[in-house]
Amino acid sequence: MELILNAAATVAAEAAKLPWGPVFALTGAVLAALLAGIGSAIGVSMAGQAGAGVLSEDPDKFSRVLVLQALPGTQGIYGLLIAFLVVLWSGLLTGDMETLLAITPEQGLFVLAGCMPVAIVGLISAVYQGKAAVAGIGLVGRRGEESGKAITMTVLVETYAVLALLISFLTVFGVLG
Amino acid sequence: MAVRPVKKVTLVALKASRDALVSQMQRYGMLDITDLTTRPEELPEGLQCPDPGTDDTLSEYASDLERLDQAIRLIAANEESGKSFLAVPPAATEEDMERVATAERGDIMARVDEALSLYGQIADIRARVTRIDQRLEQLAPWLPLNIPVEDLHDTREAVVLAGAMPAAEWPAFIDDIREMNTLDLEEVSSDRESIRILALCHRLENLTLTRALTRAGFVRAEFQDEKGRPSDIAAGYEETRREYAERIESIGRQIAAMTDALPGMRHLYDALALLRDRRKAQLRFGDTANVFYVSGWVPARDETAFRRAMLSVTDAVEMHFRDPLPEESAPTLIENNPVVEPFEAITEMYSTPQRTEMDPNAAMAPFFFAFFGMMVSDAGYGILIAIAGAVMYWLMRRKGTKVKLVMVVTLGGISTLIWGALFGGWFGFTFNTLWFNPLEEPLTMLIVCFALGLIQIVAGILLKTVAELRAGHIADAIFGNLCWVLFFVGVLLLAAPMLGEGAAFTAAGTAGKIVSLASVAGIVLGKAGMSFAAKWRTRNKKSLFSAVGTGVASLLGGVMALYNVTGYFSDLLSYSRLFALGLATGVVGMVINSIISMLVSGTGVMAVAGWILGIAVFVGGHIFNIVVNALGAYVHASRLQYIEYFGKFLEGGGTPFKPFRVKTRYYLLKQSSELSDNMKEA
Incomplete structure (x- = not known):
């Protein structure tokens, strides 16, 4: 029993020495790039499958289908944007260890929380935007001249990813910028 | 910068000059022809419309154009790329087009048919190659079998079976046949999924074997009319396949050699497309035995030009122009x-x-x-x-x-x-x-974005105000729109004291307070007043009591109008x-x-x-x-x-102005100079 308690105490002591600030902050950065990127990959892939179906009937619609397919791809870029800014401002990218280690655990948690909107909303909105894009591609398949409306309806989904990015950016900027 | 006024034009002329007039309309290119088949109410009495679905001339053009298009795509795939992208399209006169569409049409279409039949042959051979490929794939596991397949049949004493079973069933199958005495089992080939076997046994044990095979999911191999050892059969197929590939290649070369026919085909395509468009236009006309009737729209400023263009073809044409009626749907x-x-x-x-x-x-x-x-x-x-x-x-x-x-x-x-x-x-x-x-x-950066957004939102509201004023809705324009603009101005001014110290900033802040409060009052009271007036007018029992009731309801409606601010706010965030x-x-x-x-x-x-x-x-x-x-x-x-x-x-939903004009894909149509001079003059 004493042995276990001792071991736990050692682990706790070692853990306390870890630079939790940068760890939290970089976890946030990684999650932002990871989740938003996954969402975009799913969304773009769904739209691509629907697009290939339309193109097999009418290859001339390639440009219109491509625009729709590309739409759910932006969330991945938003995630990358936040991840990059965290990596840049935390000093990791420039190798500025002083700035990096000066991040307190509280600040790190703020950054982690700040990364969540773009990570989670990015993931989910990209998938749902992909679904809207699939429907839009179906519309373009039947009525090619209506592609403007299909694009507009699909872009409406992205508004919420933009708003999430805004909050993520302001939080990260507020803590690290 | 504007929506240009259009005029309704109706034209009556003799059928004898119909083709010439239709050509002239196409050259002129600013007449949006109304389809009278869909608007029979516009037809004067006694006139009728042909049914476009059953027009033989049109379907003939359409079928020729479709075949031309296929042939051009087919042959052009062999043209050097890059060249076509930079090339300037050749010019052709109307006489050229006419000549191609009449004198040369038969020859060119013959070459089109030649190209399409060559392509048909290729498609046919490709289908056969696909069948061979499938068969080769089926044969592959049987290649180790060293017996001619025609010999795989039962003899007087023995049963011969060749086929495949799932590999998973193999151990159970072996167990089933352990008791058999006359069985000769040969494994031809096997892979992860299945095992191909050749099984031989005496007729007396046939039932045991068949039962075991059925239980194991055995499927007999089919060799239909093939003869020889599987490897020989496969070699034969490979040989045929090579021959087919060579034939496809040689036919492909024949198609590629037809590039010299491309200019003619493209020329004919454009010539026929022009004729088809003219025919389509004609099918929108109404007619009697001797005259035809056209209804359409021209830009108002083109009235004289259009009249002249038509009169230059024939004198026997009657035209009438008028402005669109208020409720009429015009392009x-x-x-x-x-x-x-x-x-x-x-x-x-x-x-x-x-x-x-x-x-x-x-x-x-x-x-x-x-x-x-x-x-x-x-x-x-x-x-x-x-x-x-x-x-x-x-x-x-x-x-x-x-x-x-x-x-x-x-x-x-x-x-x-x-x-x-x-x-x-x-x-x-x-x-x-x-x-x-x-x-x-x-x-x-964020402030710049929202500032630009605010400018556009205000611009949108101002444009709406103009639209309301033009429509005569003065109260809506002032209380529903202008007050909102004032509100935004007021809110912006409210922020002025935050930007700096001094009397000017404080004054701006006070002004902002007054303007925004006044505009809010305007929005609420304006809306309330309008709805009160509307309700009161339709009310039949007018008493003080009902006036108070309606007033309160209207006032609530007015306060609700303030809810619009959330809409504007989310617009701004966008x-x-x-x-x-x-x-x-x-x-x-x-x-x-x-x-x-x-x-x-x-x-x-x-x-x-x-x-x-x-x-x-x-x-x-x-x-x-x-x-x-x-x-x-x-x-x-x-x-x-x-x-x-x-x-x-913007309401939208209007019909775009779609003039009947010259549309070509490969050639630029040069108008004969005499005609264009005539139109310029006009």
Whole structure:
């Protein structure tokens, strides 16, 4: 029993020495790039499958289908944007260890929380935007001249990813910028 | 910058001059012909319309054009590429077109049929090759079998079975046949899924074997009419396959050798397309035994020109012009100056304005221009986009097509250059910042975005005000729209004391307080007053009590009108996409550049390799970033116009003005000089 308690105490002591600030902050950065990127990959892939179906009937619609397919791809870029800014401002990218280690655990948690909107909303909105894009591609398949409306309806989904990015950016900027 | 007025024209002429008049209408190119088959109520009494579905001439043109199109695509696939993209389309006169469509049509169509039948042969052979491939695939596991397949049949004493069973069933099967005495089992081949076997046994044990095989899911191999050992059969197929491939190649060469027929085919395509369009136009006319009747729309200013163009063909034509009736649905003809014109493409993707509405293009173009550039916001990218767009536009111009969207992108490139220079972004690097760097001052950037958004929202409300005033809804214009503009001005002024000290700022703040409160009062009381008036007018029992009741209800309705502020607020937030996309371009550019700086930081051989790789990443990475962000900028700039801007004032749903005109795909039609002179004069 004493042995276990001792071991736990050692682990706790070692853990306390870890630079939790940068760890939290970089976890946030990684999650932002990871989740938003996954969402975009799913969304773009769904739209691509629907697009290939339309193109097999009418290859001339390639440009219109491509625009729709590309739409759910932006969330991945938003995630990358936040991840990059965290990596840049935390000093990791420039190798500025002083700035990096000066991040307190509280600040790190703020950054982690700040990364969540773009990570989670990015993931989910990209998938749902992909679904809207699939429907839009179906519309373009039947009525090619209506592609403007299909694009507009699909872009409406992205508004919420933009708003999430805004909050993520302001939080990260507020803590690290 | 406007929706141009159109006039309804009705024309009656003799059928004898119909073809000449239709040709002239096509040359003239500004007549939007009403389809009388769908609007029979416009037909004067005693006239009738032919049914377009059963027109033999039209379906003949359509079928010839379809075959021509197929043949041209087929043969053109063999043309050297690149050449066709830069080529200037050849010119042809009307006489050329006429000659091709009559004298040469038979010969050219014969060659079309030749090409299509050659292609039919290829398709037929390809189908056979596919069947052979499938058969070869089925034969492959049987290749080790060294017995001619025609010998795989039962003899007087023995049963012979060849076939496959799932590999998973194998152990159970072995167990089942352990008791058999006369069985000779040979494994031909096996893989993960199945085992091919040849089984021989005496007739007496046939039942045992068949039962065991059935239980194991055995399927007999089929060799239909094939003869010889499987390997010989396969070799035979391979040989046939080679022959087929050679035949496909030789037919392909024959098709490729037909490139000399391409100019003729393209010429005929255009000539027939012109004839088809004329025929289609004719099918919209009404007629009697001797005369025909046309109803359509021309630009109002073209009245004389159109009259002259028609009279130059024949005197025996009666024309009547009139303005559209107020409730009549007339097409919307939009014309703009060359700078605004490209942006019509953006509006066209949304909807055509009603004929009675204002044309939104001139009021939209500056916003689209500014937003597109702000979302890409890299001067280097801007230069590349502008150059690429200009080159594309020039090439297409030479071909006689004018693609507005290409010009929009070119102008967007210029806007990108301006914003990029202001923000100091050059290919992801920051230098010589003229205004501020959005990455260092993101809050300033956000304020700029919302300020631009506020300007556009206010512009949208003002345009709505104008539309309401034009429609005579003065109260709506003032209380529903103008008061909101005042409200925004007031709120902005309220913020003035935060910007600095002094009497001027305080005064501005006080003024803001007064203006915003007054405008809120205007919105609430205006709305309440309007709905009270509307309700009171329709009320039959008018007493003091009911007046108070209606008044309270109206007042509540007025307060509810304030709820609109949430709509405007979410519209405003939507402009943060300018911020998001603008920053995204810069950051992705920085990511590319930091990868490159890591690559080139090596020494010795690594440095050389790093530089080579670095250049590749620079070119590839930035091109990717340009394409993705230009696409995003185009889509989001459009969306801001459609939802946040047009949504405020544009109804849309109008019919675009679609004139009957010369449309060719490969040749430019040269009008004979005499005719164009005649029209110029007019």
